[in-house]
Amino acid sequence: xxxxxxxxxxxxxxxxxxxxxxxxxxxxxxxxxxxxxxxxxxxxxxxxxxxxxxxxxxxxxxxxxxxxxxxxxxxxxxxxxxxxxxxxxxxxxxxxxxxxxxxxxxxxxxxxxxxxxxxxxxxxxxxxxxxxxxxxxxxxxxxxxxxxxxxxxxxxxxxxxxxxxxxxxxxxxxxxxxxxxxxxxxxxxxxxxxxxxxxxxxxxxxxxxxxxxxxxxxxxxxxxxxxxxxxxxxxxxxxxxxxxxxxxxxxxxxxxxxxxxxxxxxxxxxxxxxxxxxxxxxxxxxxxxxxxxxxxxxxxxxxxxxxxxxxxxxxxxxxxxxxxxxxxxxxxxxxxxxxxxxxxxxxxxxxxxxxxxxxxxxxxxxxxxxxxxxxxx
Amino acid sequence: xxxxxxxxxxxxxxxxxxxxxxxxxxxxxxxxxxxxxxxxxxxxxxxxxxxxxxxxxxxxxxxxxxxxxxxxxxxxxxxxxxxxxxxxxxxxxxxxxxxxxxxxxxxxxxxxxxxxxxxxxxxxxxxxxxxxxxxxxxxxxxxxxxxxxxxxxxxxxxxxxxxxxxxxxxxxxxxxxxxxxxxxxxxxxxxxxxxxxxxxxxxxxxxxxxxxxxxxxxxxxxxxxxxxxxxxxxxxxxxxxxxxxxxxxxxxxxxxxxxxxxxxxxxxxxxxxxxxxxxxxxxxxxxxxxxxxxxxxxxxxxxxxxxxxxxxxxxxxxxxxxxxxxxxxxxxxxxxxxxxxxxxxxxxxxxxxxxxxxxxxxxxxxxxxxxxxxxxx
Numbered sequence: 001x002x003x004x005x006x007x008x009x010x011x012x013x014x015x016x017x018x019x020x021x022x023x024x025x026x027x028x029x030x031x032x033x034x035x036x037x038x039x040x041x042x043x044x045x046x047x048x049x050x051x052x053x054x055x056x057x058x059x060x061x062x063x064x065x066x067x068x069x070x071x072x073x074x075x076x077x078x079x080x081x082x083x084x085x086x087x088x089x090x091x092x093x094x095x096x097x098x099x100x101x102x103x104x105x106x107x108x109x110x111x112x113x114x115x116x117x118x119x120x121x122x123x124x125x126x127x128x129x130x131x132x133x134x135x136x137x138x139x140x141x142x143x144x145x146x147x148x149x150x151x152x153x154x155x156x157x158x159x160x161x162x163x164x165x166x167x168x169x170x171x172x173x174x175x176x177x178x179x180x181x182x183x184x185x186x187x188x189x190x191x192x193x194x195x196x197x198x199x200x201x202x203x204x205x206x207x208x209x210x211x212x213x214x215x216x217x218x219x220x221x222x223x224x225x226x227x228x229x230x231x232x233x234x235x236x237x238x239x240x241x242x243x244x245x246x247x248x249x250x251x252x253x254x255x256x257x258x259x260x261x262x263x264x265x266x267x268x269x270x271x272x273x274x275x276x277x278x279x280x281x282x283x284x285x286x287x288x289x290x291x292x293x294x295x296x297x298x299x300x301x302x303x304x305x306x307x308x309x310x311x312x313x314x315x316x317x318x319x320x321x322x323x324x325x326x327x328x329x330x331x332x333x334x335x336x337x338x339x340x341x342x343x344x345x346x347x348x349x350x351x352x353x354x355x356x357x358x359x360x361x362x363x364x365x366x367x368x369x370x371x372x373x374x375x376x377x
Numbered sequence: 378x379x380x381x382x383x384x385x386x387x388x389x390x391x392x393x394x395x396x397x398x399x400x401x402x403x404x405x406x407x408x409x410x411x412x413x414x415x416x417x418x419x420x421x422x423x424x425x426x427x428x429x430x431x432x433x434x435x436x437x438x439x440x441x442x443x444x445x446x447x448x449x450x451x452x453x454x455x456x457x458x459x460x461x462x463x464x465x466x467x468x469x470x471x472x473x474x475x476x477x478x479x480x481x482x483x484x485x486x487x488x489x490x491x492x493x494x495x496x497x498x499x500x501x502x503x504x505x506x507x508x509x510x511x512x513x514x515x516x517x518x519x520x521x522x523x524x525x526x527x528x529x530x531x532x533x534x535x536x537x538x539x540x541x542x543x544x545x546x547x548x549x550x551x552x553x554x555x556x557x558x559x560x561x562x563x564x565x566x567x568x569x570x571x572x573x574x575x576x577x578x579x580x581x582x583x584x585x586x587x588x589x590x591x592x593x594x595x596x597x598x599x600x601x602x603x604x605x606x607x608x609x610x611x612x613x614x615x616x617x618x619x620x621x622x623x624x625x626x627x628x629x630x631x632x633x634x635x636x637x638x639x640x641x642x643x644x645x646x647x648x649x650x651x652x653x654x655x656x657x658x659x660x661x662x663x664x665x666x667x668x669x670x671x672x673x674x675x676x677x678x679x680x681x682x683x684x685x686x687x688x689x690x691x692x693x694x695x696x697x698x699x700x701x702x703x704x705x706x707x708x709x710x711x712x713x714x715x716x717x718x719x720x721x722x723x724x725x726x727x728x729x730x731x732x733x734x735x736x737x738x739x740x741x742x743x744x745x746x747x748x749x750x751x752x753x754x
Contacts, residue, residue, distance in 0.1 A: 003401070010402045010618060021619065022399035024380070025387045025571055027695050058437045058573050059596070062614040066596045098593045188615060194402055196435050196573045196617030216475045216593070219436070219443045237439040238565060240573030240617070241387060242398065318404050 001316040006347045008138045008166055008293040008320055010188040010195050011337035013246070017192055020249035021242045028241055034233035036244050043251030044199055046259060047168055047191070048183055050175035054201040055225050056247075058240040061165035061186030062090065064198035067220035068132075068161050068182050069094045072206060074214035077129045078103065080121055080158070082113045082149070086139035086323045087163055091132040098215055103128070109140045109326055110295070112288045115148040128158045129209060130182075136167035139323045141286040141295030141332060143171055150179035159206045165189060168199075169254060170266045170292035170336045181206040187243060190266075190292065192250045192337040196243045266291040269335035269344050272374040276348040277333075279370035280355070280362045285330045292336040293320075297329065302360050304328035310354045317350035341375050378693040383724045385515045385543055385670040385697055387565040387572050388714035390623070394569055397626035398619045405618055411610035413621050420628030421576055424545055424568070424636060425560055427552035431578040432602050433624075435617040438542035438563030439467065441575035444597035445509075445538050445559050446471045449583060451591035454506045455480065457498055457535070459490045459526070463516035463700045464540055468509040475592055480505070486517045486703060487672070489665045492525040505535045506586060507559075513544035516700045518663040518672030518709060520548055527556035536583045542566060545576075546631060547643040547669035547713045558583040564620060567643075567669065569627040569714040573620045643668040646712035646721050649751040653725040654710075656747035657732070657739045662707045669713040670697075674706065679737050681705035687731045694727035718752050 005012045013021075026033050041054050048054065057063055073079065073095070081091045083106045095102045103125060105117050113133060122128055131153050136143045146162055153160040159181035164173050168183075169190025175183050181203040188195035202210065202222060210222050218224075219237065228236040254262055270291040274284060277296050285295035298304035305328045308321040322330040333347045348367040355362050382389045390398075403410050418431050425431065434440055450456065450472070458468045460483045472479045480502060482494050490510060499505055508530050513520050523539055530537040536558035541550050545560075546567025552560050558580040565572035579587065579599060587599050595601075596614065605613040631639055647668040651661060654673050662672035675681035682705045685698040699707040710724045725744040732739050 003403075005402060005404060007404050010404060010615065013402045013619075018399040018401070018619075021571075022395040024395070025382060025390050025565075026380075027382060027384050027387060028572070030689070030695070058435065058440070060435045060615040060617070063435070063596050094595045097595045097598075186615070188402075188618075194398075194617065194619035195405070195615045196620060218471045218474045219440050221474075238387065238437040238563070238572045240437070240571065240620075241565075242390075242395075242571035242619075243573060243617075312407070318407070320406075 003316045004318065004346050006317060006319050006334050006343060008189070008332060008334040008336055011192060011334065013194055014192055014250070014253060014338045016253065017246045017249045021194065021246035023245050025241055028239040029234055033239065033241060036248050037235065037239065038233060040244055040247045040251065043255065047254060048175045048201050049173065049177065050201050052175065052201045052203045053226060054199065055222065056235065057198045057220070058196060059198040060195055061184065061198055064165065064184035064186065064200050065090060065163055066094055067200055068184055069098055070215040070217040070220055071213055071222040072130050072159065072161065072182065072209045073098065073100055074212065075099050078125060078127050080105070080118070080128050080131045082118055082131060082133035083107065084111065084113055084134060084140060084142055084144060085109050085137040087134050087137055091163070110142065110285045110287055112142045113144045113149065115145055115152055118149055119152045122152065122156050122158065128156070130159050130161055132161045135162050135164040135173050136171050136290040136292050138166040138293060141289055141293050143167070143288055143290035146173060146180060147178045154179035159203070159209060166292055167290065169262060171290050172263050175201060187247060190337050191247065192253070193243060193246045196240050197247060266335065268375070269339060269341065270294060272341065272344050272371040273333055273335055273347065275374045276344065276367040276371035280352065280367040293332050293334045295330050295332045298331060299360060302355065302358055304331055307331060307354055307358060310357065311350045315350045315353060317346060319347065344371055380693045381695065381723050383694060383696050383711050383720065385566070385709060385711040385713055388569060388711065390571055391569055391627065391630060391715045393630065394623045394626045398571065398623035400622050402618055405616040406611055410616065410618060413625050414612065414616065415610060417621055417624045417628065420632065424631060425552045425578050426550065426554065427578050429552065429578045429580045430603060431576065432599065432606070433612065434575045434597070435573060436575040437572055438561065438575055441542065441561035441563065441577050442467060442540055443471055444577055445561055446475055447592040447594040447597055448590055448599045449507050449536065449538065449559065449586045450475065450477055451589065452476050455502060455504050457482070457495070457505050457508045459495055459508060459510035460484065461488065461490050461511060461517065461519055461521060462486055462514040464511050464514055468540070487519065487662045487664055489519045490521045490526065492522055492529055495526055496529045499529065499533050499535065505533070507536050507538050509538045512539050512541040512550050513548050513667040513669050515543040515670060518666055518670050520544070520665055520667035523550060523557060524555045531556035536580070536586060543669055544667065546639060548667050549640050552578060564624060567714050568624065569630070570620060570623045573617050574624060643712065645752070646716060646718065647671060649718065649721050649748040650710055650712055650724065652751045653721065653744040653748040657729065657744040670709050670711045672707050672709045675708060676737060679732065679735055681708055684708060684731055684735060687734065688727045692727045692730060694723060696724065721748055
């Protein structure tokens, strides 16, 4: 069976990237690898829209999140977590495990963060060192208003730390212009590279926290990384060289298309997906849907777990179900990374077929028609 | 220029493995990926010669080392580090950064650890929780007597933690039989996979320490990993899927050849390399040379840094120089992973040519003749 990966990470990897990754291994302590690393870092700065320092780790995106916590904070630091879903909860879990008792603003799943709540908390609690949140929250399909939150946090002593693992390269994030001090990213989403690379960008304001941070770290140590990178143009520990080669090719593809066009493409795919599912009478889950993944409420009478399994096992179309308490209650179709209009068509077609098979009454083809109309605009 | 990678990691990746890694990405939360992960873990247990738990992280080998420290230890724990080189020093640096003040037995570079020193220290200092050392110490080319150290440590309350990143799949290490409680490994050495995967095996004795460990961890958390793996047959955070696919193929190759034959091949390649450099009048650096990399003293009158650079830049043959205080004083030729006799011949040939070019008097061909004689045995 032919397989289609419409999950919000890992996302399909372009053939060009797969082939680049399959090149013979080069040694990480050579000028040749140094040049690849430098090109990767410059390319990522373009995607992040930042002039800040940017580091690449051999790790998953969660590694980048842990790196932010252990490099910025010290025991007893006050931090604010703006939690809009499963990945917001991950900030809570990481900080707690490192002995920080975070202040948390928690929103029901599907809702976005209200910047006014952030402003209020920052006023109420003096001395907050860092505000942690998500750009796109993969578990619910929302996109938070990072620009407004950035303006609010910038007026305070706190730094803004944004998990943009699932959003980068798919959802607008102007790191510097929006005053985002620290951004965490990963290779396997909008960057179109296999999983295994984690990225972090760090502003000057954030470096002050790093200088004073007392949480223990070795593998994730930003200061050691910066020193090593500046002196040798290498990573302190062995780079995941094959993934760096893939990233180089993927970043070239993003540059060829242009970041603005890449983001515009994602916006169109997202819009078509939303119109498509709505035309089938389904309801969107996210209060403000993001452009990288569309979360949809499972209609009454349909077994949501079975729907996702059927699409994957019977039709070869991998989408994501709901996580945790939303298992079976929502499903999520990604339109992220190496995707174009016909990936949306495939997703909607598989959905129409599966829903019909499960006995849910829809007019087949109606979702696809709505998506095509959106493309024709 | 055609390039040859004779460095002690990353090592050349077989075409079969490169192609396996270049397969379309599959989602990490699928039964399909679970099967690959399970096959990888089983295959690694064969290479490790263990029935212990074994975990795979998206990280470099250093990540595996940090994972051992933060999962086994608590602040104020007494630990012993048996330090025979740059990677021994890494155990010292990691433990210190996590607030542990280790007891260290330090040997001059090129010497192996004396198991009697370990025995003495364990008697002198009661309550030592863990002994950290290296199997093969990549910086000096020695192989420590892990079997004897294992017997000594097994009689105490302490666990034995061995960094076998550079040795696994090239140098004999019978984890269970030799009483090695925790083994750290990496993908880019004897396992013939690109860098980016880190491995750890954990004995029942070590799990007792893990249960009581109070150092903070999230990404590296063994307990969380075990629970997740047992319940879902998945890794807690996104697996480096393409590398897991490569590892699957590499492990199949190791099984096809047979571990005993793989180790025997490394022994022969190492022996031929040693005979070759000695036939050129050069001196081995390691007191007890390992089978994965041969460290050689740079002869007087030769610029060791220039020698390594010349071999790489002018002849395309990448070998490693000396690290830290041995920069320019030794060079290291690896015979590790996807290597056979003609890789040794290439290394020796490039060495003969480069030494001659640098004006050092040797009889060209003599090193190669010695290696060939060894192969003819």
